[in-house]
Amino acid sequence: xxxxxxxxxxxxxxxxxxxxxxxxxxxxxxxxxxxxxxxxxxxxxxxxxxxxxxxxxxxxxxxxxxxxxxxxxxxxxxxxxxxxxxxxxxxxxxxxxxxxxxxxxxxxxxxxxxxxxxxxxxxxxxxxxxxxxxxxxxxxxxxxxxxxxxxxxxx
Numbered sequence: 607x608x609x610x611x612x613x614x615x616x617x618x619x620x621x622x623x624x625x626x627x628x629x630x631x632x633x634x635x636x637x638x639x640x641x642x643x644x645x646x647x648x649x650x651x652x653x654x655x656x657x658x659x660x661x662x663x664x665x666x667x668x669x670x671x672x673x674x675x676x677x678x679x680x681x682x683x684x685x686x687x688x689x690x691x692x693x694x695x696x697x698x699x700x701x702x703x704x705x706x707x708x709x710x711x712x713x714x715x716x717x718x719x720x721x722x723x724x725x726x727x728x729x730x731x732x733x734x735x736x737x738x739x740x741x742x743x744x745x746x747x748x749x750x751x752x753x754x755x756x757x758x759x760x761x
Contacts, residue, residue, distance in 0.1 A: 649710035664698035693756030698748040
């Protein structure tokens with residue numbers, strides 16, 4: 607993490623509190639908080655190299671679904687309804703259990719300062735948990751030429 611720009615490891619500092627306040631404001635106004643250059647250039651390079659190295663063995667998905675990630679048509683809705691608009695997704699994924707334990711993606715996902723930072727940004731009072739799925743907890747998507755992930759609501 608670029609802790610000089612985003613001091614997520616120093617929750618008592620004024621810079622941290624200002625960062626939280628700014629992120630919460632962005633989230634409230636636009637529905638999205640943005641953190642440009644959250645990874646250092648070195649971490650971006652390391653993550654990209656990890657993805658390139660692992661891409662050959664990534665699990666491939668090639669499916670048709672709607673925005674709700676449901677298959678098939680539902681006769682309760684017209685053909686033109688979003689429930690029945692089928693789109694193709696073709697993507698490969700590097701699973702969590704295949705991530706480099708020393709790599710920046712794995713480290714970020716498991717960093718307690720980061721999860722506490724996210725908790726503060728979204729103003730959550732109750733505990734925030736990481737996904738317990740050993741494959742899907744944190745993944746890297748791999749897109750080959752002509753591949754894409756159709757628009758969807760996350761599960």
